[in-house]
Amino acid sequence: MNGTTRRPAALRTALASLAASALLAGCGAEVEPSGSDVRKVTVNRCGEPVEYTLPQRTVVYEGGSADKMFALGLTDHVHGYVMPPANPPVTESPWAAEYAKVEFLSDDLLNRELLVQAKADFVVAGWNSGLSDKRGTSPEILDGLGIQSFMHAESCFNYPNHPERHAPFDGLYTDLERLGEIFGVQDRAATMVTDLKRRVEAVKAQAPETQTPVFLYDSGTDQPFTAGKQVPPNDIITFAGGRNIFADLDARWTQVGWEAVVQARPEVIIILDYQDQPAEEKIKFLKTSPTTKSLPAVVNNRFFVLDYNEGISSPRNIDGLEKFAAYLRDLNS
Structure with a gap:
């Protein structure tokens, strides 16, 4: 897979910071004061409030993580992906064209060395599926390395430090909304969640007794x-x-x-x-x-x-x- 060269993110002006603050305030996110040059937002990570800055070199683990980022139109913020052998070929994905724009990093399990080598500033994975103490990729370890992490809400059921419980589909909606907050695309995320819920309700209405x-x-x-x-x-x-x-x-x-x-x-x-x-x-x-x-x-x-x-x-x-x-x-x- 061919990677793309990205320009460094432009510094936000005070006016842009104010606009972002107003948008995020409507979604319940906490944003740094408008005088700050770097946009920051506080979002829950498995029950723990975490302050995020806008990621530019995201590493995604497995197809589910990549799907969420690509579906939200965040390909430009993705550096590369790790895809273990259980996953189908990315060429079969609805987002095959987006995979082609980022780097294939490994077909092995996620590990700390890979993230450091990739100069990742953000990783999207599940607890015990990508993020784990055993492989040196726990949120605490990554925080110490300056690598932000995002855990799928559905996987928080197993996370020992800050447990959070979501019905599986509710966890999916929560992930899309939280990623929307982190990347400043809340409206896009809200539209997607509304459409997914509509499709679910249409199925339920036709379900056999x-x-x-x-x-x-x-x-x-x-x-x-x-x-x-x-x-x-x-x-x-x-x-x-x-x-x-x-x-x-x-x-x-x-x-x-x-x-x-x-x-x-x-x-x-x-x-x-x-x-x-x-x-x-x-x-x-x-x-x-x-x-x-x-x-x-x-x-x-x-x-x-x-x-x-x-x-x-x-x-x-x-x-x-x-x-x-x-x-x-x-x-x-």
Whole structure:
């Protein structure tokens, strides 16, 4: 991928600072006094008020982070992206043209050395998905390095220091609004959130009355990983008119036993499609495993493939919802 050379951000004039202050005040953000040359805004990061300056060299981790930035029209503030193998090729993204304008930095996990080498001033990722103590990328460590960080609100459920709870889709809306505040594009973010909510309500209005039991199969053979109620697929299933068989688990992505899956007798199985673990391989396993081959969903060949970036926190969650809702409506027609 070819990177772009960016000019240093122009200093704000006092008049521009006043205009930004007035706009942000309407959204509840705290802004530096108008006499300051550098625009600053205070936005919550997993329950902790954090003062941000306008980022110019953002590093995004995984497709969901990139999607949020690109969807808000913030490509010029993105230096590059880190994309582990589970993510589909960026050429398949609705924002493929935006990916082409920034640098591909790594297909490995996010780490401190990479961010320092990239001269990043801002990183967008989830807690335990990009940001972690183990790899030296916790918000506290990055703060000490002068690198600002933004955690997906949905992932704050696991963050130990300043926990924050959001229903998954509400977390998506919150992220877009907070990024809008940080980058001064609140109106753009508000318009996007309004449109996403409208699309969700349109799906809910058409949802079948019968709640089909649904199992989300992420990965794993000895024990499966699935979606608890704290991740986007739970909202996708629920709003489409299904019932996540593990919706009672107050967890994000979590491991369960096959016995619990068998007992729940799912009538539909959503397969999360990884680039390095294709849906076809997972379906083949479910059809041949003695434990799962007699499940109603398997017997009736009721598999719905959910793109990886429609399953993690991203504006594309709504695309996944609309597709799955259409699938369920066809089953119930």
